Amino acid sequence: MPFRHGSVYRxxxxxxxxxxGIPVVRWYDLRHFYASACAAAGYDIHTVARWMGHANINLTYGTYMHLFADMHDMDRLDALAVNALQDRPLPTIGRAQSRV
Known part of the structure; x- marks a missing residue:
């Protein structure tokens, strides 16, 4: 039997x-809550897009990216760079390297 949104809602x-005692919500509100809960739980936005049935990741990014803001945490990127430098120095970009 097909899922009938209107019937389930009513x-x-x-x-x-x-x-x-909760104010009326729309289906979109439930989807937004789901995306928010996934983001808070640390799920990757690509995975959430698939779960939400988005055919194009751009829809997910455009609608929900603000929820996944910590994906671009500069402190985490800095820590990655520091760890990489401890293993071996990275070449300097844009400068001639001296040869010993």
Missing amino acids: SHLKPALEEL
Whole structure:
């Protein structure tokens, strides 16, 4: 039997929300909450896009990227660079390297 959003909303979701004293929500609100919960749990945005059924990752990025802001944590990138330098120095970009 196909999933009928309107029927589920009227018969189940709306009465449950009213009983709990929660203001009316839309399906989009539930999807946004799901994306928020996934982001808070540390899931990768590409995985979440697949779970949400987005055919194009650009839709997920455009709509939910602000939730995944910690993916570009500069402190983590700095720590990675420091660890890499401890193993072996990186060549300097844009300068001639002296030969010994």
